[in-house]
Amino acid sequence: MTKISMTVNDKAVSRDVPDNTLLVEFIRENLRLTGTHVGCDTSQCGACVVHVDGKAIKSCTTLAASVDGATVTTVEGLANGKELHPVQQAFKDNHGLQCGFCTPGMIMSATDMIARYQASGEELTEAAIRHELEGNICRCTGYHNIVKSIQDAAAKMANA
Amino acid sequence: MFDTTYHRAASVADAAETAAKADDAAYLSGGQTLLPTMKQRLASPSDLVDLSQIAEMQGISVAGDTVTIGAGTPHADVAGSTDVQNAIPALAALAGNIGDPAVRARGTLGGSIANNDPAADYPAACLGLNATIVTNTRELAAADFFEGLFETALEEGEIVTAVRFPVPSRAAYAKFPNPASRYAMAGVMVAQTGDGVRVAVTGAGNDGVFRHEAMEAALGTNWSADALADVSTDADDMLSDMHGSAEYRAHLVGVMAKRAVESA
Structure with a gap:
């Protein structure tokens, strides 16, 4: 067992967990934040994407112990009270989901890519969005409305 | 995943020392291959020595x-x-x-x-x-x-x-990624270096990454995609699996090499 401490969604948390605990297990089973999903458990699908120290990573392929001390944001940490994050709002407005299983990972990847592109000044084109979504699999939508949602959010966040 | 004991190494010397003391240690860096392998129980190191904070x-x-x-x-x-x-x-x-x-x-x-x-x-x-x-x-x-x-x-x-x-005088890499895994079905790095022209191929060879000497010779005399037109890749040396036959990969190596030279 190892004592793991992190800041998750602005809250300091600490738990004793076995050394082989994955970050996604820590988040879902120890912290009971079940917005982060496990789809494939083999690093392909991206339903488990969270932000660790500002970077989007796959929490099913990261040990909790290896990010001890980190600052983590999950999908539950994006909204400001009842006000949705612009990316969440855009997914709602553009029907960017059907069953919704992949959506937490899509939204975490989307917020990360928008932040990276806006920081570098590079244009987040439709082609760039599709390329950036290589690590997120959706089996319902055919991706079109997900891409539209991200374009919409990126435009609104650029003007914000 | 089997049980393991996690250690966070503070320095390279600390990592080597910790690993030497363990039964069967593995070094953990980003973990993008090691952790999936452990989850499939294809690896079960007694100890993980984390290098990522060094x-x-x-x-x-x-x-x-x-x-x-x-x-x-x-x-x-x-x-x-x-x-x-x-x-x-x-x-x-x-x-x-x-x-x-x-x-x-x-x-x-x-x-x-x-x-x-x-x-x-x-x-x-x-x-x-x-x-x-x-x-x-x-x-x-x-x-x-x-x-x-x-x-x-x-x-x-x-x-x-x-x-x-x-730093090479010029170089380019072209790969044909497996559409599911993004790993290379064939990936070719071509470079003009102080050591002459080098061509390295990944994803395709049945013994891992290799230098393509026939392509190096052809590009050494004429740095152009055309120079590769008559250079063949032996299918006997290629990997063959559900994603592509050896013949397919041998052909793909040629295509990727030409694309790399054109974009260098």
């Missing part, structure tokens, strides 16, 4: 004609480094096409080459650019480091700490 293994520096990249540097940092983009754009582009963005945020150069997956991208960069692999005990030319499928010259407990890439 400051001396991080970062990128350019001095003269050499780019030195710490083994713990994630792919995303190599891809996004202005220094690498200016000195060896082919290397930055290669790093920017490994896996997907979340994998690139965690996976590291040292982890990739120490694993030496026959379809990984970095081995082609190291061999094609004539890199030097620096470990905690010695330095090795890339040609002496890669020894076949998932095999390297690394001794028990040895740690890759950095890789030094000489």
Whole structure:
């Protein structure tokens, strides 16, 4: 067992967990934040994407112990009270989901890519969005409305 | 995943010492290959020694004609480094096409080459650019480091700490990624270096990354895609699996090599 401490969604948390605990297990089973999903458990699908120290990573392929001390944001940490994050709002407005299983990972990847592109000044084109979504699999939508949602959010966040 | 004991190493010396004391230790870096392997119970190290917080293994520096990249540097940092983009754009582009963005945020150069997956991208960069692999005990030319499928010259407990890439006069990498895994079905690094023309192929060979000598000779006399028109790749030396036959990969090597030369 190892004592793991992190800041998750602005809250300091600490738990004793076995050394082989994955970050996604820590988040879902120890912290009971079940917005982060496990789809494939083999690093392909991206339903488990969270932000660790500002970077989007796959929490099913990261040990909790290896990010001890980190600052983590999950999908539950994006909204400001009842006000949705612009990316969440855009997914709602553009029907960017059907069953919704992949959506937490899509939204975490989307917020990360928008932040990276806006920081570098590079244009987040439709082609760039599709390329950036290589690590997120959706089996319902055919991706079109997900891409539209991200374009919409990126435009609104650029003007914000 | 089987039980394991986690250690966070503070320095390279600390990591080597901790690993030596354990029954059956594995070094953990980004974990993008090791953790999936452990989850499938294909690996069950008694101890994991985490290298990812070791400051001396991080970062990128350019001095003269050499780019030195710490083994713990994630792919995303190599891809996004202005220094690498200016000195060896082919290397930055290669790093920017490994896996997907979340994998690139965690996976590291040292982890990739120490694993030496026959379809990984970095081995082609190291061999094609004539890199030097620096470990905690010695330095090795890339040609002496890669020894076949998932095999390297690394001794028990040895740690890759950095890789030094000489800046080529020009280079490019082209890969045909497997549409599902993003690993290379065939990836070819072509480079004009102080050591002559080098062509390194990953993803296709049945013994891991290799230099394509016939292509090197052809490009040495005429640096153009046309020079490769009559150069063949022996299908007997290629991998064959559910994703593509040996003949298919042999053909793909030629196509990728031409694309690389055209974009260099």
